[in-house]
Amino acid sequence: MTEIKDIIPNIRLSTTSLTLLNRLNSKELTLEQFLRECAYWALKDGFDELRPHPFPTPPNTQAFIEYEALPPDRQAKVDPNFFHKNSEIIDYYAQIKFICFRNKSILEWLIEIKSYITQEDELSHKKIEEKIFEFKAFLDDLTLQAEKVKEAFGGHQV
Numbered sequence: 001m002t003e004i005k006d007i008i009p010n011i012r013l014s015t016t017s018l019t020l021l022n023r024l025n026s027k028e029l030t031l032e033q034f035l036r037e038c039a040y041w042a043l044k045d046g047f048d049e050l051r052p053h054p055f056p057t058p059p060n061t062q063a064f065i066e067y068e069a070l071p072p073d074r075q076a077k078v079d080p081n082f083f084h085k086n087s088e089i090i091d092y093y094a095q096i097k098f099i100c101f102r103n104k105s106i107l108e109w110l111i112e113i114k115s116y117i118t119q120e121d122e123l124s125h126k127k128i129e130e131k132i133f134e135f136k137a138f139l140d141d142l143t144l145q146a147e148k149v150k151e152a153f154g155g156h157q158v
Contacts, residue, residue: 016041032116039116043124050131052103052138056095059088100139107135 013021020041024034058064063086067075083090114128 035116039113042113043127052135053099055099056092059092061088064089103135103139107132107139110135
């Protein structure tokens, strides 16, 4: 039987991942069992420290403060050269957008790993549900920020 490390030699995998992949490759585990084992692995290693990524600190520049003070309709009409001269504004909103995508991806991953855990394991389901709730609450706040960004740029993405 070919070992996973022989199939993909240039990738460094943890001992746990190699063990699980080899068990799948040798047909010791079905795909469903493999995914369940991966979900339990995720719950065991670092799950309790998993938190939504926080907002970046807004720039403390005069240009940003003045821009933020403008009403949305005026923000949408700001000359693009203003942003070239004050790139910290675009950088800040790009960071917010990145955090939205990152936290949303983690939320989707949480929902997925929950589906691999048996219904009988109520404790693990509760643990995952708590994280899902935490990420959903944070994403609600991020969505408000994203809508503000969209509105400020006339419906165009940053």
